[in-house]
Amino acid sequence: MSQTSIPVDENDPLPQFHAWMEDAARHEPNDPNAMALATADSAGHPSVRMVLLKGADERGFVFYTNLESRKGHELAENPHAALCFHWKSLRRQIRVEGGIEPVSDEEADSYYASRPRASQIGAWASRQSQILSNRFELERRIAEFAARFGLGTVPRPSHWSGFRLVPQRIEFWQDRQFRLHDRQVHIRENGQWKTVSLFP
Template sequence: MSDNPFALFDDWLTAAQANEPNDPNAMALATADADGRPSVRMVLLKGHGPEGFVFYTNQHSRKAGDLADNPHAALLFHWKSLRRQIRIEGPVTAVDAALADAYFATRHRDSRLGAWASDQSRPLPSRAEFELRYEAVRTRYEGQEVPRPPHWSGYRVTPSRIEFWEDRPYRLHHRRLFTREGDGWKEGLLYP
């Protein structure tokens, strides 16, 4: 087993990509608002490495509001088919515009149009209203590139803790915890 949490993460993600039937890069993102009220939702991991774990969203969304008030988050990858999970905690920062632009350009055109049409997390009077907005944006950008909206970007969770959990018979699970210490990592085990 690796003593580098990022190499171990890569190994587990590779196994999930080969075995998990849907969205092996799906992760639960937990945030809390300024009053400490928690909220959790699923997002997709779109980049990772020693600098952190990256996801993208509308900056007017509830999650972005929580992160503006309280720039810390927890992530959870749960791969039921592998009977494994990874928990990550740490501070959150916005990615730079160049990285957000580069990722946005890789999205399917319909997803890019949807980013313009959606007031994510805001009340929607009817599905028909959203579809009308989407069609208006589609017409606006007909025959041209769809630029990244100014209210759409990414966030990076820089881990201070990474826990690797493996299911074992009789709930005698194996838990490895990596805790950041300066530029390195301290490794230990947790009781199941």
């Protein structure tokens, strides 16, 4: 009895993304999963910062943060964002654009539980993006929450979770001589990917 094979989407960008990420893991000395995350508030004013990618599959690209941070507020107001991975040693770049959705509580709990204990305490202690009067204030809050939880489990705070960027456009950029770079763009339309090349 023959089995029905699942058709392979040759325009699917995910295999190439994982291949480039594996190359980066072998060659980049620090944080190969670092990416610039660009957000905008409801008025369209942009901001950008570096965060770490914590998951990538057919559903999208996952990162975690304090929901009360600037990016947390901006993503709540305007659930669209862009990512940029740049691996200088490989002379490569990937840009991703799309909508934003929250991860499930189960996903957030699972990732939070995998973090070092000090990072878990830090999620409680840091009032991310709020004004800090001096370093002692942060150290005092760290000590306060370390004492509160003692040697027990540190639960995930309600203000800490993750987001998934659901990609609609992914561009792969490869450096070439004389600035004649390769640019390949994958665009999702009606649930299907199409691929085009761009002039450098």
